[in-house]
Amino acid sequence: MTLLSVEHLSAGYGKLQILHDLSLSVEAGQFVGVFGPNGSGKSTLIKSIFGLTRLFGGTIRLDGVTLNNVPTEKIGAYGVAYVPQTQNVFTAMTIRENLLLAGRHLSHGDLEHRLSEVFKTFPILRERQLQRAGQLSGGERQMLAISIAFVPRPRLMLLDEPSAALSPLLVKEIFKQLRRLCDQGITLVVVEQNARSLLQLCDYGYVLREGQIVFQGAAADILADEETAKSYLGVGTAR
Numbered sequence: 261m262t263l264l265s266v267e268h269l270s271a272g273y274g275k276l277q278i279l280h281d282l283s284l285s286v287e288a289g290q291f292v293g294v295f296g297p298n299g300s301g302k303s304t305l306i307k308s309i310f311g312l313t314r315l316f317g318g319t320i321r322l323d324g325v326t327l328n329n330v331p332t333e334k335i336g337a338y339g340v341a342y343v344p345q346t347q348n349v350f351t352a353m354t355i356r357e358n359l360l361l362a363g364r365h366l367s368h369g370d371l372e373h374r375l376s377e378v379f380k381t382f383p384i385l386r387e388r389q390l391q392r393a394g395q396l397s398g399g400e401r402q403m404l405a406i407s408i409a410f411v412p413r414p415r416l417m418l419l420d421e422p423s424a425a426l427s428p429l430l431v432k433e434i435f436k437q438l439r440r441l442c443d444q445g446i447t448l449v450v451v452e453q454n455a456r457s458l459l460q461l462c463d464y465g466y467v468l469r470e471g472q473i474v475f476q477g478a479a480a481d482i483l484a485d486e487e488t489a490k491s492y493l494g495v496g497t498a499r
């Protein structure tokens with residue numbers, strides 16, 4: 261079943277068009293990576309899905325429902341969560357308060373259940389739940405940001421460079437946990453610079469250049485094809 265369908269999307273900011281006639285489709289339960297050089301429109305693509313850009317044309321549908329004119333503050337109710345690259349936690353609040361805020365629409369029982377799942381996934385957050393989020397390291401903060409998006413149990417999570425500024429070890433850990441979320445039935449669209457690492461865990465990849473999709477394929481195929489990986493992602497496939 262197709263969960264997210266983007267058809268002939270053109271979008272940008274003000275008068276500036278960044279995405280040009282871009283189409284993609286994400287199956288329910290799929291883990292999709294979006295790659296491409298700086299400025300190619302990766303963030304603009306996921307911002308567009310979340311209602312944060314100006315749409316010039318095309319349609320964005322979630323499970324058949326058009327999201328084009330849904331304001332950002334209502335998109336969460338449709339089951340979409342967005343984790344921006346920065347400013348993705350409330351630093352002055354504790355970790356627990358951040359999570360409670362994210363789960364404010366859940367029943368008490370559901371909230372407790374979600375929190376226990378979060379703490380199982382990221383035990384460090386349980387230990388430090390009474391500390392302010394501003395005291396977390398970059399990696400821990402990223403774990404909290406992902407958890408905040410996960411608590412309301414979205415159908416679709418959009419993540420913008422969850423591995424930015426993390427050590428290689430932490431990158432692996434974060435990606436592994438994203439895979440776990442996906443295995444629990446959450447569909448993921450993840451923008452990444454770290455293509456080679458993500459391709460080892462995701463199902464399908466899209467490569468953007470200048471606001472258009474220039475390549476797509478199953479993650480395993482992209483990894484297996486050294487030339488493609490090199491020319492589109494600028495990475496070798498050797499571990």
Ligand SMILES: Nc1ncnc2c1ncn2[C@@H]1O[C@H](COP(=O)(O)OP(=O)(O)OP(=O)(O)O)[C@@H](O)[C@H]1O
Nearest residue numbers: 273276278296297298299300301302303304305453
């Ligand atoms: N708020 C904005 N207003 C005007 N132009 C913007 C805005 N945000 C991004 N752009 C422009 O849109 C283009 C695509 O930017 P975008 O952030 O989508 O790229 P990206 O692929 O995410 O790059 P990076 O890998 O550096 O994060 C760039 O030319 C950028 O300058």
Ligand SMILES: [Mg+2]
Nearest residue numbers: 302303304420
């Ligand atoms: Mg970006």
